[in-house]
Amino acid sequence: MTHGIPSKTLNDGLEVPAIGFGTANIKGSAGVSIISSAIDTGYRLIDSAFNYENEGAVGAAIRRSSIPREQLRITSKLPGRHHSYKKAVTTIQESLLRAGLDYYDLYLIHWPNPKQEMYVEAWQALIDAKKWGLIRSIGVSNFLPEHLEKIIHETGVTPSMNQVELHPYFSQETQRSYHQEHGITTESWSPLGRASHVLENKDIQSIAQTHDKTIPQIILRWHIQLGALPLPKASSAGRQRENLAVFDFSLSDQEMHTINKLTKPDGRIHDQDPAIYEEF
Ligand SMILES: NC(=O)C1=CN([C@@H]2O[C@H](COP(=O)(O)OP(=O)(O)OC[C@H]3O[C@@H](n4cnc5c(N)ncnc54)[C@H](OP(=O)(O)O)[C@@H]3O)[C@@H](O)[C@H]2O)C=CC1
Numbered sequence: 125m126t127h128g129i130p131s132k133t134l135n136d137g138l139e140v141p142a143i144g145f146g147t148a149n150i151k152g153s154a155g156v157s158i159i160s161s162a163i164d165t166g167y168r169l170i171d172s173a174f175n176y177e178n179e180g181a182v183g184a185a186i187r188r189s190s191i192p193r194e195q196l197r198i199t200s201k202l203p204g205r206h207h208s209y210k211k212a213v214t215t216i217q218e219s220l221l222r223a224g225l226d227y228y229d230l231y232l233i234h235w236p237n238p239k240q241e242m243y244v245e246a247w248q249a250l251i252d253a254k255k256w257g258l259i260r261s262i263g264v265s266n267f268l269p270e271h272l273e274k275i276i277h278e279t280g281v282t283p284s285m286n287q288v289e290l291h292p293y294f295s296q297e298t299q300r301s302y303h304q305e306h307g308i309t310t311e312s313w314s315p316l317g318r319a320s321h322v323l324e325n326k327d328i329q330s331i332a333q334t335h336d337k338t339i340p341q342i343i344l345r346w347h348i349q350l351g352a353l354p355l356p357k358a359s360s361a362g363r364q365r366e367n368l369a370v371f372d373f374s375l376s377d378q379e380m381h382t383i384n385k386l387t388k389p390d391g392r393i394h395d396q397d398p399a400i401y402e403e404f
């Protein structure tokens with residue numbers, strides 16, 4: 125799509141770049157500068173959320189940039205406290221107002237909150253908002269296969285993507301296979317493990333030395349070769365550039381296998397199993 129970044133086509137035909145920019149905790153005027161820098165650096169897919177309280181900062185960065193709106197892919201997410209149909213519709217409208225946008229390219233249900241049992245209603249609101257032209261592509265986040273089954277069965281509409289926790293210590297093989305079988309694109313949240321111990325892993329460091337790349341670059345390349353779409357967050361232009369420079373080399377099958385083996389059953393950063401964990 126741009127700067128040598130390949131694109132992916134979602135199951136509803138929307139074209140998106142193979143890597144995006146994460147914005148959790150990036151807000152206010154400092155946040156506008158960070159997001160503007162990301163756009164200048166070449167990111168065209170920007171991930172935000174109603175709960176990040178930064179849809180306004182994303183909108184301001186878009187207006188500051190010289191990139192035509194239609195070349196950008198902007199995502200936001202519906203919070204758990206607004207899953208009822210009526211609240212979901214007004215929240216989508218509010219998200220648009222906050223960003224000063226006419227439409228979102230992607231809008232996701234942030235967490236399924238299964239105990240609340242309202243995510244099917246929320247999904248119906250996203251389906252309708254897409255029909256009304258407020259959203260181009262609709263998806264979910266943190267949905268387990270059982271939650272995906274339910275919305276697909278009850279509405280007949282398959283999400284275009286599912287944004288899930290995914291990094292070398294939590295590689296989500298079963299979840300990814302389910303997505304692949306159903307034509308759902310996997311987006312990786314906290315793709316760098318939120319700068320945890322994984323950035324000091326000796327096996328990844330050794331692969332990085334072989335390719336003359338950094339550990340974050342090896343990890344992001346691993347996501348790309350898994351077929352997942354990573355959303356690294358980085359505050360400086362230097363790191364933003366570093367994280368985009370992952371399309372000029374490939375990992376061998378053996379290197380992919382070495383990283384795949386690092387996954388652990390309890391590898392989540394926090395104890396956020398979507399079967400139990402709820403977020404409002
Ligand atoms: N749907 C969901 O439930 C969730 C979605 N997300 C989304 O995923 C995005 C990414 O996840 P996030 O949790 O932010 O974590 P990431 O895995 O993207 O890691 C971000 C951390 O890594 C550091 N970092 C980035 N690049 C480098 C580099 N090249 N070298 C060294 N350190 C680096 C950043 O530091 P610094 O900023 O100082 O540069 C920051 O501390 C979020 O911003 C959000 O958009 C995240 C969590 C949950």
Ligand SMILES: O=C(O)C(=O)[C@@H](O)[C@H](O)C(=O)CO
Binds near residue numbers: 148394396
């Ligand atoms: O950042 C997000 O999108 C979240 O859903 C957060 O809850 C995230 O999982 C977190 O910060 C947990 O500590």
